[in-house]
Each structure stands twice: as C-alpha cells, then as structure tokens.
Amino acid sequence: MTTAAIPGYRFGDPALPRAPYTEADLATLKQALLFTEEDAAALRRAGEILAPHVEELLDVWYGFVGGHDFLLRYFSTPEGPHQEYLARVRKRFGQWVLDTCRAEFDQRWLDYAYEIGRRHFDRKNQTDNVEGAPPFVHYRYMIALVYPIYATVRPFLERGESDPAQVERMHQAWLKAVLLQAILWTYPYVKEGVF
Secondary structure, three states: OOHHHOOOOOOOOOOOOOOOOOHHHHHHHHHHOOOOHHHHHHHHHHHHHHHHHHHHHHHHHHHHHHOOHHHHHHHEEOOEEOHHHHHHHHHHHHHHHHHHHHOOOOHHHHHHHHHHHHHHOOOOOOOOOOOOOOOOOOHHHHHHOHHHHHHOOHHHHHHHOOOHHHHHHHHHHHHHHHHHHHHHHOHHHOOOOOO
16 A cells, blocks of 8 residues: 555645754754664664564554553544544554654654644544544553553564564664654643743
8 A cells, every 4th residue: 555545644745734843852852762873773674574564563553452442432432433533543553653664753754743743632533534532642641552562563573583682672773763753742732842
C-alpha cells in the first residue's frame, strides 16, 4: 500500500501547521535521551526487520488495546468500538512504525509529530470524522503506552537478528525514538511556555 492510500496520512504535507518546537529543540532533546547516530543506524536495521511483520505487530498492539476497555474507549462511541475508526488509525499506526525507523528528524518530521500530538488532543476524531468518541486521549496514557509499544517489539527484532547485542541495540534505539515522539506529541497538553 502506498502512503497516498492511507486515510489521513499527511507526513510531508506542506499545509500542516509548523511545529512549535524547532530542530534546535529536537537536537537538545535527542541529547537528553542519549540518542546518537548509532541509534539512528540501529533504527534503520530494526525497520528492515519489522517491515514484513508490521501487520502482526499491529495485531499485538490492537489486542492489547482491545483487551483493556479503558483504552478501547478512545476508539468507541456510545454504540461501541468504531470499527472504521480503528481500521483507519491502524493503517496510520503501521506506517508510523516504518516512519519511526526511517526518521530523518527534519522539519517535515517535526511538523507531522506535532500533527499526531494534536490528533490525540485538540483535533482528536476530526481526521476520521468520528462523532461520539472521547474528545482527547488522557495524558497519562500518552506516556504509559510507551512501555508496551517498546516491550512488544523485542520478539520481532529477535526473529531477524541472532546477535543479542544487536537486538538490544535496536531495542534501545526503538525506546529512545518512541520516547522522543511521545514527548513531542504531548506538547498540546502542556501549559504554554513550559514545554
């Protein structure tokens, strides 16, 4: 599937609002996370391993969300889980795995990170024209979900790499990349001037 076929996928769209954080902010954030060029290389290798298994990985993540009513509610209306909403988000989530591993960490990447954050807070449900689902994802889950997204990737990395040290390097790079994005995504939740 091409990215043009993914509903609501807007990475690189020049019409997106410019992120309120800069590439200089990103550079210091990467330093704080100890994210290095070696991590970027490890992410690229992780992407090669994960790419053929994205749907299976999404099955794990969707099983986790679907198994917890307090998470599934964010994709539900009073009638119950909104299947079309779940399917559209799933396509973007799969592309996000690849985008994470291939990130160039440039202005386009920052602008889309900002858009993703807004879609969890002040623009939730708008991209997919959903009515009746909660109007935002609570901040606590934006942070808490970093761990399952990190932990569940390891078995997939182990399938494609036999060297435990290389698996660990990729897994740690994945964690740093997910934390980096979660931090950027939560910008809309933070009082202006304190991000």
